[in-house]
Amino acid sequence: MQMQESNQAILAFHGLTKAFDGQLAIDDLSMTLYPGMVVGLLGQNGAGKSTLMRCALGILDVTEGQIEILGGTSDNISSAQKELIGYVPQQPFGYEGFTVERALALHRSFYPNWDGSLEQEWLSRFQLDGAQQVQRLSVGQRQSLALIMAMAYRPKLLILDEPVASLDPIARREFMSDLFDLALDAGSAVLFSSHITSDLERVASHVALMRKGKLVLFKEIDALRESVQLVSLKPGESLPEGLVVLNRQQDKLLVDHYEAAMAPSFTSVTPMNLEQLFMELHR
Numbered sequence: 001m002q003m004q005e006s007n008q009a010i011l012a013f014h015g016l017t018k019a020f021d022g023q024l025a026i027d028d029l030s031m032t033l034y035p036g037m038v039v040g041l042l043g044q045n046g047a048g049k050s051t052l053m054r055c056a057l058g059i060l061d062v063t064e065g066q067i068e069i070l071g072g073t074s075d076n077i078s079s080a081q082k083e084l085i086g087y088v089p090q091q092p093f094g095y096e097g098f099t100v101e102r103a104l105a106l107h108r109s110f111y112p113n114w115d116g117s118l119e120q121e122w123l124s125r126f127q128l129d130g131a132q133q134v135q136r137l138s139v140g141q142r143q144s145l146a147l148i149m150a151m152a153y154r155p156k157l158l159i160l161d162e163p164v165a166s167l168d169p170i171a172r173r174e175f176m177s178d179l180f181d182l183a184l185d186a187g188s189a190v191l192f193s194s195h196i197t198s199d200l201e202r203v204a205s206h207v208a209l210m211r212k213g214k215l216v217l218f219k220e221i222d223a224l225r226e227s228v229q230l231v232s233l234k235p236g237e238s239l240p241e242g243l244v245v246l247n248r249q250q251d252k253l254l255v256d257h258y259e260a261a262m263a264p265s266f267t268s269v270t271p272m273n274l275e276q277l278f279m280e281l282h283r
């Protein structure tokens with residue numbers, strides 16, 4: 001996907017650091033999301049993904065650094081800006097005691113740009129019954145409802161913390177393609193975390209890989225297949241200039257910024273899919 005750098009950033013982290021009781025959860029992280037970007041955030045449990053999202057939304061104060069969000073800053077998000085942001089936390093939710101229909105009616109009233117036909121389309125897609133009590137919904141149905149609530153007003157910025165973990169494969173696949181359409185049609189940016197690397201490969205334009213609070217990799221998913229490789233150096237050869245070592249395991253190196261011209265320096269060069277890359281990074 002072609003990104004226009006001249007577009008105004010929708011979300012930008014500048015040297016973000018977040019500590020809890022002196023323990024770093026985010027460590028000097030910088031990353032910018034432009035319109036049309038669907039960024040898949042990948043990292044082990046505790047890597048800092050939810051913390052990053054909660055800092056972006058001003059739910060958590062930052063320890064150091066700045067976050068720009070929709071032309072403002074995360075410590076002072078206006079109600080007009082909030083109408084342009086959709087967020088689904090890892091554990092939605094509220095609306096206990098409401099039916100699905102009443103919960104949606106209340107939620108809808110906060111968003112002037114609510115798209116009723118999109119809401120109806122998704123309700124039937126997820127087979128949600130408007131008369132059902134919210135507290136009686138299954139975990140996956142609640143997640144579906146949370147997604148409708150976060151997306152039916154076509155937000156400019158959509159932040160989803162493991163949005164599909166409880167969805168069945170059919171719902172997941174359909175939702176994922178909607179996500180992509182939303183970003184492209186509405187010129188929105190999406191930041192979503194997921195442990196399902198195949199989903200991420202299918203819909204993300206970019207992957208952001210976090211390890212222990214640091215952003216280890218942030219690049220277009222297509223570029224990843226070229227530039228990240230598992231290599232073994234020929235005896236006596238030194239590492240080509242420009243190559244960045246992400247991890248080292250005996251004679252195997254996981255490298256970024258690989259180029260075909262560097263091949264003579266290695267006895268083996270193995271491309272990685274996202275899951276393999278993730279495994280190699282954490283060996």
Ligand SMILES: Nc1ncnc2c1ncn2[C@@H]1O[C@H](COP(=O)(O)OP(=O)(O)OP(=O)(O)O)[C@@H](O)[C@H]1O
Pocket residue numbers: 020025043044045046047048049050051052090
């Ligand atoms: N409110 C908090 N108080 C103290 N420590 C916290 C708090 N929230 C998160 N942490 C710590 O920050 C680190 C990052 O947690 P975070 O929830 O961001 O990870 P994550 O990548 O989202 O993990 P998962 O994939 O399990 O959801 C962890 O060590 C966690 O214990």
